[in-house]
Amino acid sequence: MLIFGHRGSAGTHPENTMISFEEAARAGADGIELDIQLSKDGVPVVIHDEKLDRTTNGTGWVKDRTFYELKQLDAGAWFSDKFKGTRIPSLEEVLVWAQGNSLLINLELKTGIILYPQIEEKVIRLVEQYGLTGRVIISSFNHYSLVETRRIHRTIKTAILFSDGLYEPWKYAKTVEADGLHCHWPIAAYPVILDGAKQAGMPIRAYTVNDEARMREFMTNGVSAIFTDWPEKAVRIRRG
Known part of the structure; x- marks a missing residue:
């Protein structure tokens, strides 16, 4: 069973930040999961909520801020003072970093509320630019985004999100x-x-698995992967 760090190592570090992804890699995760939206000027950025209020010192919608404006926000102090000054990363920053490791990368397109124009094409072109199509899975709760992804790229992996x-x-x-x-x-x-x-030959990956007993169950019942906020704990259990 594979272990994906959910938004990096969201249990120990501010979610969807470079330090969170770096911690998931250090912990021995097989992959990371991150959320993609577009800035006002069309730059793919890594943040979960459509609004800035929960995970930054900003307010309002991600879509209403330029990339430069988003980069001025603090995305770490909400989690802990020791992470003060942490910034929202662009997708490109993550992909550049990923060239130096072998992690799988699950990119969740956040198009359930905001229909970001051309987000699928922008994301795929960046993934192609950095030669990572073989390590990426694109997922979304908006399955129209997955159809558009497949129209643009015939072989990149996609997965339906459902609850x-x-x-x-x-x-x-x-x-x-x-x-x-x-x-x-x-x-x-x-x-x-x-x-x-x-029987259909289709992998199941479960989110968000943080309970130790549940991790142990999924390691034996045929689940292909889990997404967890605590990748270090999951890796330790798997090794045991």
């Missing part, structure tokens, strides 16, 4: 030409889902 009991999701995923199932962790505990996905 409820979608019937035979492996069949549905094939209708949008997706390669994987990214589901809320309770769904990944259903034997009928696990068995059906296995």
Whole structure:
């Protein structure tokens, strides 16, 4: 079972920041998960919420700030004073860094509320530019984004995100030409889902798995990967 650091190492570091991704790599995670939106001037940036209020000292919508303006915000002090001055990274910054390691990279397109124009193309072109198409999975709760991703690029991996009991999701995923199932962790505990996905040859990756007992269960029941805020803990359990 693979371990993805959810927004890096979000349990120990401010989420979706370079220091959080670096910590996940140090902890021995197999991959990282991060969230992509666009600045007002169309730059792909790494932040989860559509609004800035929770994880920065800014307010309002990400979409209403230029990249320069977003870069002036503090994205670490909310988590701890010792991370004060941490900045919102661009996707390009993460991809440049990723060239120096072998991590898998799950890019979640945050298009469920804001339909960012050409976000799929902008993201794919950057991934291609840095030669990382073979290490990237693009996921989204907005499956129209996955269809657009597949239209632009025929082989890059995609995965549907879903949180409820979608019937035979492996069949549905094939209708949008997706390669994987990214589901809320309770769904990944259903034997009928696990068995059906296995027979269909489609990996299931569960989010967000932070409980030790649940980690141990998923390491033995056929789940392909977990996303966790605590990658160091998950790696330790897997080694044990």
